[in-house]
Amino acid sequence: MAIAPEDKDWTWVTTRRCAFCGFDPGGLVHSEVAGRISASTAGWREVIARPGATVRPNDHTWSPVEYACHVRDVHAVMRERLESMLARQPAHFANWDQDEASADYADQDPSTVADDMEANAAAFADAYRSVADDQWTREGLRGDGAVFTATSLAAYALHDLTHHRVDVGLPATPLV
Secondary structure (H helix, E strand, O other), rough: OOOOOOOOHHHHHHOOOOOOOOOOHHHHHHHHHHHHHHHOOHHHHHHOOOOOOOOOOOOEEHHHHHHHHHHHHHHHHHHHHHHHHHOOOEEEEOOHHHHHHHHHHHOHHHHHHHHHHHHHHHHHHHHHHHOOOHHOOOOOOOOOOOEEHHHHHHHHHHHHHHHHHHHHOOOOOOOO
């Protein structure tokens, strides 16, 4: 069964609290971003190792493994975007069609997904550790015209990582 394509504009999460997952961008502290990215993988391996983790609960919701694949990819795509912002100004982000990317998520091995998620999270966290104080305002432009800074990209990514934890029954804030 196919999931309806995502058509929501989630950029509002860079400025407002999400009622679903509780993520609040107003509480973003630059020195905590890398640690929060690293911690975001806590619990995922156990969730996607459960029996039935590859089964969609209904026709409009991904399975836990599909959510994990998406989170794995969020770490990689957002790292690439941050590195692009740090390398050139203004950066222009390549389009990422999340729906196209998800086409093979259901067929992936949970253990490999968990390994790759942890590796991608570590690389993404390392990229944020390299952001100098004067680089948090560097800009990147998405194809639809949305403008991000290194700070708002962190908020956008951290919201996604938080929101999908809640989607699969994990606490929004990892217990590490």
